[in-house]
Amino acid sequence: MDSILVRGNGELHGDIPIAGAKNACLTLMPATLLSDEPLTLTNAPRLSDIKTMTTLLQSLGAEVSSLQDGQVLAMSSHNINNHVADYDIVRKMRASILVLGPMLARYGHAVVSLPGGCAIGARPVDLHLKALEAMGAELELKDGYIHAKAPGGLKGGIVNFPLVSVGATENALMAATLAKGTTVLNNAAREPEIVDLAQCLRKMGAQIEGEGSSTITIQGVDRLNGATHPVVTDRIELGTYMLAPVFCGGEVTCLGGRMDLVAAFAEKLDEAGISVEETDKGLKVARRNGLIRAVDVTTAPFPGFPTDLQAQFMALMCIAEGTSKLEENIFENRFMHAPELIRMGADIEVHGGTATVTGVKQLKGAPVMATDLRASVSLILAGMAAEGETVVSRVYHLDRGYERVEEKLGAIGAHIERISGV
Numbered sequence: 460m461d462s463i464l465v466r467g468n469g470e471l472h473g474d475i476p477i478a479g480a481k482n483a484c485l486t487l488m489p490a491t492l493l494s495d496e497p498l499t500l501t502n503a504p505r506l507s508d509i510k511t512m513t514t515l516l517q518s519l520g521a522e523v524s525s526l527q528d529g530q531v532l533a534m535s536s537h538n539i540n541n542h543v544a545d546y547d548i549v550r551k552m553r554a555s556i557l558v559l560g561p562m563l564a565r566y567g568h569a570v571v572s573l574p575g576g577c578a579i580g581a582r583p584v585d586l587h588l589k590a591l592e593a594m595g596a597e598l599e600l601k602d603g604y605i606h607a608k609a610p611g612g613l614k615g616g617i618v619n620f621p622l623v624s625v626g627a628t629e630n631a632l633m634a635a636t637l638a639k640g641t642t643v644l645n646n647a648a649r650e651p652e653i654v655d656l657a658q659c660l661r662k663m664g665a666q667i668e669g670e671g672s673s674t675i676t677i678q679g680v681d682r683l684n685g686a687t688h689p690v691v692t693d694r695i696e697l698g699t700y701m702l703a704p705v706f707c708g709g710e711v712t713c714l715g716g717r718m719d720l721v722a723a724f725a726e727k728l729d730e731a732g733i734s735v736e737e738t739d740k741g742l743k744v745a746r747r748n749g750l751i752r753a754v755d756v757t758t759a760p761f762p763g764f765p766t767d768l769q770a771q772f773m774a775l776m777c778i779a780e781g782t783s784k785l786e787e788n789i790f791e792n793r794f795m796h797a798p799e800l801i802r803m804g805a806d807i808e809v810h811g812g813t814a815t816v817t818g819v820k821q822l823k824g825a826p827v828m829a830t831d832l833r834a835s836v837s838l839i840l841a842g843m844a845a846e847g848e849t850v851v852s853r854v855y856h857l858d859r860g861y862e863r864v865e866e867k868l869g870a871i872g873a874h875i876e877r878i879s880g881v
């Protein structure tokens with residue numbers, strides 16, 4: 460298993476290209492199952508999660524070709540010959556559940572293993588299932604698999620989500636495009652990845668209104684066509700790399716970054732004393748001198764502060780002036796990075812869903828362990844600001860969500876290298 464070695468750093472300068480969004484790509488890929496015509500995604504990120512989704516789609520009979528060094532995914536589902544999403548693939552990644560809605564909508568039946576994914580809480584799929592039931596699906600849970608049927612096809616329905624779920628909104632949205640009649644999704648997720656999915660589905664011929672708001676209305680159509688669609692910029696990779704010059708000093712432009720993707724996060728950076736400038740090229744972040752102020756953060760669905768940037772922000776608060784409170788409202792058990800940061804000299808106390816972080820003058824390098832995707836990158840950022848060497852082990856989590864992290868950070872001056880097989 461690879462590790463990442465980071466040495467405490469001086470200033471960082473330069474440009475970091477931001478990839479297409481992992482989470483958008485993972486929902487756009489299953490959209491291929493909705494049509495027998497080709498769907499091509501450009502600006503795809505090169506990540507192990509994308510490979511897992513490729514394997515899953517191929518196991519169903521879809522053709523998926525990775526072109527232009529992985530940045531283009533050419534897919535076709537004209538020959539789907541298997542309707543079972545197997546445990547061995549699904550367990551690797553929770554987003555596998557996103558094949559359920561499209562398969563059910565197009566073929567009237569699907570069997571999908573209950574998913575795995577990052578160990579950041581219970582993460583049930585009840586909302587996905589309830590939404591599909593509201594569209595007439597008959598579901599049975601048997602031997603760890605969801606057996607779904609819609610004899611005669613899905614029908615439009617009213618879905619009232621009791622809480623905001625990105626994945627359940629995506630599954631329901633895709634399924635509703637081919638359901639008979641009108642579907643209304645109330646309390647829908649508003650994330651940019653949902654907007655991106657709706658835009659792609661519309662190119663395929665779907666009739667959708669209201670994406671980006673809490674109510675999405677879908678008028679089902681008989682069939683969808685092919686399309687070509689660029690994956691939206693990854694706002695989480697963007698937010699993560701925006702922090703690099705904040706930890707180390709210097710000035711970095713995140714190419715392709717847009718303020719509307721990270722507004723709540725940028726507002727917190729501003730409160731902390733770091734200004735972010737939107738330029739033609741992307742988002743420019745600079746820290747020349749001056750202290751970072753401690754600020755409180757509460758995670759919330761978009762447009763709130765993203766849970767996927769909480770670990771990185773906690774790492775920053777470890778070197779801020781004063782005490783901050785970080786409240787995690789989306790996933791329980793999402794402070795697994797805290798004990799690792801403490802190993803690096805951080806002062807953090809966790810009580811339930813709240814972490815109290817008191818800034819220290821200097822973090823110290825240490826061997827630490829990545830416990831989930833975002834936790835791993837927070838430890839790399841902390842290591843860049845620490846004195847001495849930090850070795851982050853179990854970086855397979857990192858490779859699920861950050862393409863070529865050592866190349867991207869290395870190119871702006873970070874002292875970072877991958878150690879193979881440690």
Ligand code: UD1
Pocket residue numbers: 481482483485553554580581582583584585586587588622623624625626627766767789790791
């Ligand atoms: C997606 C993102 C993930 C991000 C999360 C929240 C992808 C591939 N992953 O995950 O990176 O952290 O949104 O922004 O896009 N819940 C239920 N029942 C369900 C579904 C969800 O109780 O059926 C709960 C979850 O446990 C969690 C909350 O709802 O507490 C939000 O989860 P959800 O928005 O569904 O997250 P994901 O789509 O899994």
